[in-house]
Amino acid sequence: MSEKSSGDERGRLEVEALCKDYETGHSPLTVLDGLDLRLEAGDALAVTGPSGCGKSTLLHILGTLEPPTSGAVRIDGVDPFALPEAELASFRGREVGFVFQDHHLLPQFNVLQNVTLPTLAVGGNETDDRARELLAAVGLEERLTHRPAQLSGGERQRVAIARALINRPSLLLCDEPTGNLDPKTAEVVADLLFDLQARERRTMVVVTHSEELAERFENRLRLGVVAGVAS
Ligand code: ADP
Ligand code: MG
Numbered sequence: 001m002s003e004k005s006s007g008d009e010r011g012r013l014e015v016e017a018l019c020k021d022y023e024t025g026h027s028p029l030t031v032l033d034g035l036d037l038r039l040e041a042g043d044a045l046a047v048t049g050p051s052g053c054g055k056s057t058l059l060h061i062l063g064t065l066e067p068p069t070s071g072a073v074r075i076d077g078v079d080p081f082a083l084p085e086a087e088l089a090s091f092r093g094r095e096v097g098f099v100f101q102d103h104h105l106l107p108q109f110n111v112l113q114n115v116t117l118p119t120l121a122v123g124g125n126e127t128d129d130r131a132r133e134l135l136a137a138v139g140l141e142e143r144l145t146h147r148p149a150q151l152s153g154g155e156r157q158r159v160a161i162a163r164a165l166i167n168r169p170s171l172l173l174c175d176e177p178t179g180n181l182d183p184k185t186a187e188v189v190a191d192l193l194f195d196l197q198a199r200e201r202r203t204m205v206v207v208t209h210s211e212e213l214a215e216r217f218e219n220r221l222r223l224g225v226v227a228g229v230a231s
Contacts, residue, residue, distance in 0.1 A: 009041035010076055010095075011170040011203030013062065018071035020057055031057050033226045035071070039219070041170075044197055044204040046214040049223035055207040056175055058223070062205060063096045063173045064088060075170055093122040097164030097202075099193075101176040103156040105148040105163070111135065112144040115163045124167050134162035137199070138192050154185035161193055165200055172197060172204040178213065190216070 015037035021028035031054040039045055047055050060066040061073060064080040072079060080091050105114045115131040118124075135141055138158035148156055157177060164172055177193060178186035190213055197204045208214055 009201065011039075011041035011043075011201075012074075012076050013037070013039040013171065013203055013205075014072070014074040015062070016072040018058075018061065018073065019069045020054065020061060020066075021069045030226045032061075032068070032223075035223075037221065039203050039205075041203055042201045043219055044194070044206070044217050045219040045221060046217035047205060047207045047221045047223060048209070048211070048214050050225060053223045053225045055223055059173050059175050059205065059207055062171065063098060064092045090122055093118065094124070094167055095170045097167065097169035097172045099157070099160050099164045099172070099174040099177045101179040103148065103160045105156060105159055107148050110145045110147055111140060111151070111159050114148070114159055115166055118163060118166050122167055126166055126168070131162065131166060134165055134196075135159070137196055138162050152185075154181055154189055157181065157189050158192060161189070161196060165196060165202065168200070170203060172202045174204065174206040176207055176209065179209065186210070186213070 015035060018032050018035040019030070020032040021030050035058070047058060049055055057066070061068050067081045073081065075095060078091070080088055083091055106117070109117065112128065112131055112135070115135060116128060119126045132141065132144070135144060138161055140155060140158055143151065143155065148159070151159065174193065178189050181189060194216065206213070206217070214220055
């Protein structure tokens with residue numbers, strides 16, 4: 001969508017004629033019907049649209065958690081859904097960072113441990129130093145040994161952002177990352193998200209209900225409701 005990046009960086013995303021049907025009792029439910037999208041490395045895209053229009057479905061497909069019914073997804077030229085299942089899992093662990101509306105931090109681990117955990121899954125060589133650096137970038141260098149329950153909602157989302165970036169993913173995918181936060185905290189978290197995305201030069205897709213947040217993005221995609229879906 002923009003021409004600011006050169007082609008040799010990671011995070012180029014191509015989506016062509018993407019369709020997603022869910023099998024339901026009688027007739028399939030068409031949620032995405034022929035979506036095209038192209039992002040260059042370092043681009044940031046906001047995805048908006050009414051509840052039930054398929055925003056989370058799109059994010060799950062981009063994050064390789066869910067295959068499309070038809071159409072193509074390529075991340076830096078790779079079709080992840082053509083990979084064998086075991087390779088797909090490690091591809092996802094390396095190339096995709098997720099931030100959800102709920103922080104999804106593990107309650108029994110402290111902040112530093114939560115941020116470093118994803119490195120174990122991919123046998124990566126990112127270290128505590130990288131985790132500390134990211135946690136400092138989100139202003140939590142004084143909270144390394146806190147458990148999630150000992151943090152505020154905004155702080156938990158900041159940890160989730162650091163965790164999503166630890167493996168230097170090609171794509172940073174965020175589903176309503178500020179949806180559970182009060183407006184002032186939401187703004188602080190959104191500022192940090194943009195700062196880190198720019199600093200780490202990640203390609204970012206953010207689903208949001210907030211028009212205010214969406215307006216901060218250079219690229220915006222508004223999903224409509226496919227006939228028969230949502231009401
Ligand atoms: P959004 O995130 O925009 O609110 P979703 O992508 O979660 O929307 O869902 C889009 C539509 O697909 C909704 O109507 C939802 O009920 C339906 N849906 C989502 N996941 C499934 C599933 N696993 N099986 C069947 N229908 C689903
Ligand atoms: Mg959703």
